[in-house]
Amino acid sequence: MSRIAGVLRRTFGLVREHVGTDQMGNKYYSVPEQKTWTGRVIHAKRMVEAANPTEYEYIEGSIPIEWDAWIRGRRKEPPSIEELLKNESYRVQIKLKAKEVEEKDLALQAKEYREGLVATPAKTLAKGHASSTSFGKQELSEEPSTAGNTFEPGSWMPNPKK
Incomplete structure (x- = not known):
């Protein structure tokens, strides 16, 4: 039987063996080590045929952990x-x-x-926005501050040194 399977593999290409199907409909295959008709050796592989083949619809958990371990070779037998x-x-x-x-x-x-x-968590009450120049201050100061598009160069002069 293996001689016939070998001839079929060399004639028609890779032969994959169905190993199992999970509850989501994914099908798992094993491709044993084989030779092509040219004599090239193809190493054994494990593969999954997704129930949802489009890549953009794949979500985490589409392949159960146990089957993922089998596909990656971390376990010998399929679950x-x-x-x-x-x-x-x-x-x-x-x-x-x-x-x-x-x-x-x-x-x-x-x-x-x-x-x-x-102690209960402290509840803080902040007035204004933290990026504001008057954040946390009770009174507005006369110190210069930028106000975006209303800034006029040269309109403010520093206090003389004492």
Whole structure:
């Protein structure tokens, strides 16, 4: 059988073996090491045929982590359906636990604020904009300031030295 497969590979080009499909519809293939009809050796490859082939529609998470590890050669065997389902349920549990911990932390923080154990965050009241020359000043000074397009060269003279 391998002799026939070798003849077919050399005649028709690369032969890829379907390894699996994920829940999003992506198909994964393995191309074993083979020789072309010219005798050139083609190394083994792993590839994915995306369910959504247009590049601009790709979003992070379009390929599950387990399949990504197989494609990049970080694992030898492709993931099984049981493994994918187990890992997905584990990820959901971790997200729920993280949400619970965050809610408990916010409740504890609110309790500490009410009891006076922790100082409440300072609330500042700023008048004007920080880039303004009069920011934080009670009175407007007579010192020169630029006012964009109303600046007139030579209209201000410095105070004489004392």
